[in-house]
Amino acid sequence: VEADDTDEVRDLVEPLHPADIADLIELTPGDQRRALIAAIGDQIDGEVISELNDWVREELIDSLSPHQVASFAAELDTDDAVAIIEDMEEADQRAVLRALDPDDRAAIEEALSYPEESAGRLMQRELIAVPEHWTVGDVLDYLRGSEELQTDFWEIFVVDPGHRPVGTCHLSWILRTPRVVSIGDVMKREQTLIPVDLDQEEVALRFQKYALISAAVVDSSGRLVGMITVDDVVHIISEEAGEDILRLSGAGEGDINEPLPSTIRTRMTWLLINLGTAILAATVIAFFSGTIAKLVALSALMTIVSGMGGNAATQTMAVTVRALATNQLTTSNTWRMILREWWISIANGIALGFLMALGCQLYYHDTALSLILFAAMIINSINAGLSGVLIPIGLDRLRIDPAITSTVFVTTMTDCMGFFALLGLATLFNVH
């Protein structure tokens, strides 16, 4: 496709949706990407840029002048413009802001003043707010009369004279109501207000829970300052849920467009931490090398005990991290959850331990070894179940992201305890 024929490329790209153009740019290998961008330069607008993946976008933005970036940003809603500008370096950011017209600049600067990943960064300032005493007819005339309004919205917000939201009104309700009815009689008073400094993960959970399409964002004094729409939240829901899987595995952002050195650095850091825990577990083994020398079979069996513990702990950990991420674990049911895992781990420990012991007895004909294996499997299963649930919950209480840190602690626990239980018991009972 990319063999120099600029016109043909342009014709192919012409009818595509911005999201598809963005995908096309991402899929093109790095060296051909520049040529593609040069060829379709004038079809790349703000929409396309805001759909691009972070790494690819940064590359593209770096190649543009501040004025070009500013003109793209001006086309977009505040939230999308902020998303483009917030990742830039500070000097470039200032240059772009200077190139914007004063209104847009003020809006974007205000958004940048809110913490990263907060509702304030996510919201757009373009919204429709009307006073409570208007009638449906007034609203219709206002909407038809104001040329400079943004064109896409799903709800209008009704505010009091202090600009505090008092209700919200789906457009479908307005459409179905005669002009003379007061908007105060059409709106719904119960609404989900989003504080401007709320974390985006929490915003996403509220949208999900209450099936919202858009929601009013209010500042600390309760004034309406912006609106968040579901299409921005959908990205967050998917990212946050997908992030946990990558964090648990220590793969960082796991972005396949991230430059190689940066990916290697992230992954290696994680592996180095895990190397520490692996060496710790190996130390436990080295401590018992006398016992292993007497009975080499232990070196094979110990990997099964620690491996099964690791698997059981991973299950429990995944369930706990997921429950924490979706706000399903509250103080009232934490104990219930721990007790659940306690019983699950005992049941699994006895069943798998028995199976292993039976196999060991049939293979090695060593009753003492089989009994010790049975006991070690049960001990490590309980250890795995409790570590898998208590470590993420404990980290969460300490306000540390359990998805990032749990795995290291949990695998250390199951590896060390797996080796220690089997080799320790074997030494204690002098099995050989």
Add this chain to the structure above:
Amino acid sequence: VEADDTDEVRDLVEPLHPADIADLIELTPGDQRRALIAAIGDQIDGEVISELNDWVREELIDSLSPHQVASFAAELDTDDAVAIIEDMEEADQRAVLRALDPDDRAAIEEALSYPEESAGRLMQRELIAVPEHWTVGDVLDYLRGSEELQTDFWEIFVVDPGHRPVGTCHLSWILRTPRVVSIGDVMKREQTLIPVDLDQEEVALRFQKYALISAAVVDSSGRLVGMITVDDVVHIISEEAGEDILRLSGAGEGDINEPLPSTIRTRMTWLLINLGTAILAATVIAFFSGTIAKLVALSALMTIVSGMGGNAATQTMAVTVRALATNQLTTSNTWRMILREWWISIANGIALGFLMALGCQLYYHDTALSLILFAAMIINSINAGLSGVLIPIGLDRLRIDPAITSTVFVTTMTDCMGFFALLGLATLFNVH
């Protein structure tokens, strides 16, 4: 809270949103749940039931008569009613369907005729479709005049005489346009149509990609048969992304409200499969027991080699599974991804292998052992990187869900190869 004072409980629950009532019921432990439900019985409506978690809902539905279920289902949109009914046993399902009035019954029966987890199950039949020749005024009069319309919609669909969608029109566009303008001039012709048999995961990806609020569902002849709204898709996005983490760990649905025996069964099945792979890996060790007897230090070092391989593979696997789930891996960039992982694994293998070999040399003063450890670490790192990317991709090509099955294969590869590389090299070079 739950100490018999029915009236007080009712007063507390009264002002809550259906989603909050559902949460409250879920959080109440099993034995008290019955009492709570009895106390607030008349505040439980279709909305509350459709917000309940599968397991809790099943328990509740089982305690209701088919007529009660039918009356709840009748209150709801088709998609929510189907979600309640589809999990029931067939005899109960028939009883509920019989109790519904003919229109609702036909709608639900038709939805049930589509495959599970398809667009057909997800869509609601209640939607607004108007002919292209109508004016904005006609649409407004139609909406104001029809009492029995559902009240919540975000877009209206414009159809041709064959009831095929030709365009879609956001409500905000209608509100901002004078009555005399033809709807055909307001609508957008490009639209994302959803085939009725499309998998729900694919539906969710399209909503995400094109930032849709609602979309028309069409049958195989292109006729408009229903509409999917973003609030239903939001649940799926979050579930699908969250499911992968649970599947990779073999924790099944990971639902904390699932009955204990069923959870134990799911987890045990997974652990049994992994027991098989652990035994396979242990067999590799047993095969080399002569070598270990000569040099017990190998038994500690081999767990580090296999453990580090496991960690590296988990990173790669998480990235690959996530990329597959979000449709980021296409034929054009699969090779790029594999090559990426190849270089990452070589870099990590050399760095970590060198570190390990250095430590080994300082501790054991055994150059041959250190060199073998270095080689084994590199071999297993490459093995881990390639398994982590090739196994999920291969399973995906075979149309097997990589999130469920990858872990078993990948850990088998890294464990066996980890042990084999170190012990095999030690045997070959007769290290002691």
